[in-house]
Amino acid sequence: GAGVSQSPSNKVTEKGKDVELRCDPISGHTALYWYRQRLGQGLEFLIYFQGNSAPDKSGLPSDRFSAERTGESVSTLTIQRTQQEDSAVYLCASSLVPGGNQPQHFGDGTRLSIL
Amino acid sequence: SQQGEEDPQALSIQEGENATMNCSYKTSINNLQWYRQNSGRGLVHLILIRSNEREKHSGRLRVTLDTSKKSSSLLITASRAADTASYFCATDDWAGNNRKLIWGLGTSLAVNP
Known part of the structure; x- marks a missing residue:
């Protein structure tokens, strides 16, 4: 596709339910990032994938959060037993290769609301 | 943790004015x-x-970098209502893991027509 695609765009769920968020990166981009953005705040790094290397999970806030990516394709972010503090926009970005000299291309995010 | 801090946190200007973050x-x-x-x-x-x-230019954007002061500025000249948005800076970490970007909290810019 032309850009990074995320789905769903909005998700409302009850506290305690599991949710799965999907990110389809730009074709050929080897690096994929997940971020969390609370209302009016900056980006909080969650996890980073690079090709078939072990992901950098250092930003995941708890063991309720997990993510997978197969090769250089789609990634899913799963939040188990959701809590109200998980309410936020979850943004996915990809870049051609990893590194601080690479622009990141973002999807429009999934707005998650926990009731 | 946040590496960068943008200021101001919010900026409101009239169309045609310059905006500096x-x-x-x-x-x-x-x-x-x-x-x-x-x-x-x-x-x-x-x-x-x-x-x-x-210094670097791109259209109406001008970015400066002062590594001695560890600071950067973004100037938008002749602003338009369509420039209304939040603006974020992001850096890598020379000594650390430079595969990740570290983000500031952003400046919210409102350009009034």
Whole structure:
């Protein structure tokens, strides 16, 4: 596709339910990032994938959060037993290769609301 | 943790005026990037400046970098209502893991018609 695609765009769920968020990166981009953005705040790094290397999970806030990516394709972010503090926009970005000299291309995010 | 801090947190100007936003960071860097985020959308990359560069231009955007002060500024000239957005700076970490960007908290810019 032309850009990074995320789905769903909005998700409302009850506290305690599991949710799965999907990110389809730009074709050929080897690096994929997940971020969390609370209302009016900056980006909080969650996890980073690079090709078939072990992901950098250092930003995941708890063991309720997990993510997978197969090769250089789609990634899913799963939040188990959701809590109200998980309410936020979850943004996915990809870049051609990893590194601080690479622009990141973002999807429009999934707005998650926990009731 | 946040590396960068943008100031001001919010800025309101009239169309046609220039807007200046600043970003300060803590560690030595290789690169600094600026992004724009329109309401309800993802971030869009605007410009990247390397640590050995002092100034860079792209259309109505001018970015400066002062590594001795660990700061950068983004100037938008002749602003338009469509420039209304949040602006974020992001840096890598020269000494650390430079595969991740570290983000500031952003400046919210409102350009009034």
